Amino acid sequence: MQENIRQDKIIGSRRFSNYFWTLFLFIGGVSFLLAGLSSYLKINLLPFANPTELVFIPQGLVMVFYGALSLSFSIYILLTLFWDIGGGYNEYNKMESLVKIVRKGFPGKNREILLTYPLNNIKSIGIKISDGLNPKRIIYLCLKDERKIPLTPVQEPTSISNLEEEASDLAKFLDLKLENL
Structure with a gap:
């Protein structure tokens, strides 16, 4: 399990x-x-x-x-x-064939942010790396309808090797292809 x-x-x-x-x-x-x-x-x-x-x-x-x-x-x-604004988790469930993205927002009726995507709607796992004054290193969930959902938190940029390893592990786990955006 x-x-x-x-x-x-x-x-x-x-x-x-x-x-x-x-x-x-x-x-x-x-x-x-x-x-x-x-x-x-x-x-x-x-x-x-x-x-x-x-x-x-x-x-x-x-x-x-x-x-x-x-x-x-x-x-x-x-x-x-x-x-704890922005805190939460990403859950990849092969048994239910779902990806759940859960985050905490500001207090109110929409405090819990829950996004759910069926695995058959996911095209690939994408990586976007941009260096410069404001470097970005983000792993995306690429959907078949061309939407890109960021999976990594907003933080100091991690090393490229760690990002690639994390993305390849996730793509391997979900049996999806890995692409560079």
């Missing part, structure tokens, strides 16, 4: 880079907000600087704005981490 079902876990927003940016934006946002408030209140709220010497309009006001903006972004990323 286990040789007829394959399940690949997909890491969503719970990546190291998102934890780093949440912390970085939070610390920066609080610092800017305190600096702006210090210039307004003329009370030093930061132990490592003296922002009371800043003129509130325009410098202090701009610092409050940047601080609030940075805190807003950090809260947004924190919520995507909490909800």
Whole structure:
């Protein structure tokens, strides 16, 4: 039974880079907000600087704005981490002759995203590799109606050899051809 079902876990927003940016934006946002408030209140709220010497309009006001903006972004990323946006799995089931792609979205009535495709509608497994400023290395599920469904998560690009090995294993498992897109 286990040789007829394959399940690949997909890491969503719970990546190291998102934890780093949440912390970085939070610390920066609080610092800017305190600096702006210090210039307004003329009370030093930061132990490592003296922002009371800043003129509130325009410098202090701009610092409050940047601080609030940075805190807003950090809260947004924190919520995507909490909800694990984009996380899920790909299930390839030969017994049911189905491919299921399951992902988590934002809270609401459509939080669970479930895409199902019968195996007889799948033409091939495709790989797209593009290098440059924004490199992309993606494995696609190519359907007979010319749609291409991405199977790999959005992340740092993996090595080409790992991507090719993963795609060839999947094509071999599903008994499909492998093509370069």
